[in-house]
Amino acid sequence: MRHDVAMRVVLVRHGETAWSRAGKHTGRTDVPLLDEGRHQAEHLGARLRSFSFAAVWSSPLSRARETCALAGFADQAVLDDDLLEWDYGAYEGRRSADIVAERPGWNLFFDGCPDGEVFVDVTRRVDRVIARVAAVEGDVALFAHGHLLRTLGTRWLQMGPELAAELLLSPASVSILGRERNAPVVALWNDARQLEAP
Numbered sequence: 636m637r638h639d640v641a642m643r644v645v646l647v648r649h650g651e652t653a654w655s656r657a658g659k660h661t662g663r664t665d666v667p668l669l670d671e672g673r674h675q676a677e678h679l680g681a682r683l684r685s686f687s688f689a690a691v692w693s694s695p696l697s698r699a700r701e702t703c704a705l706a707g708f709a710d711q712a713v714l715d716d717d718l719l720e721w722d723y724g725a726y727e728g729r730r731s732a733d734i735v736a737e738r739p740g741w742n743l744f745f746d747g748c749p750d751g752e753v754f755v756d757v758t759r760r761v762d763r764v765i766a767r768v769a770a771v772e773g774d775v776a777l778f779a780h781g782h783l784l785r786t787l788g789t790r791w792l793q794m795g796p797e798l799a800a801e802l803l804l805s806p807a808s809v810s811i812l813g814r815e816r817n818a819p820v821v822a823l824w825n826d827a828r829q830l831e832a833p
Contacts (some may be wrong), residue, residue, distance in 0.1 A: 689773025724751020
């Protein structure tokens with residue numbers, strides 16, 4: 636899976652949980668992987684075996700940690716609080732459709748969450764991650780969460796919430812960021828082909 640980029644930052648969204656399946660915003664609530672999510676994580680391991688990562692960082696929440704471990708990187712992983720999912724505040728555990736019914740036009744990336752984070756809060760965290768990634772020589776894997784990784788991909792490209800709002804990121808997906816001719820690029824986005832039936 637070598638892409639023609641100078642370095643690779645591999646973004647891995649955790650496997651399926653009961654809340655992700657139900658479309659509930661899962662921020663700091665430590666919801667475990669479903670059995671299906673565990674199987675997805677094992678398939679990720681086979682998918683990522685061709686990489687030799689200089690660094691592996693994971694959100695400390697169990698769904699990301701377990702995905703990382705089942706993919707085979709527990710011994711290498713360093714837990715990083717900056718990779719925690721958005722703090723959804725009052726919207727924790729709620730579905731977007733229900734929030735929009737009460738607050739028409741609401742969009743996480745533009746409006747944030749009452750008693751939780753807004754886009755600029757999360758960008759501060761992912762900007763720190765990006766700065767640490769830049770100091771690593773070699774490929775890096777980041778095991779984390781959907782909205783956090785959408786924000787990170789957006790900031791990698793030095794763009795704003797308009798892009799983050801348009802990106803999709805499925806459970807157990809792999810995305811690859813990199814640099815080409817010293818410019819930030821996306822080499823792969825939201826790829827979960829390892830889950831397809833042979």
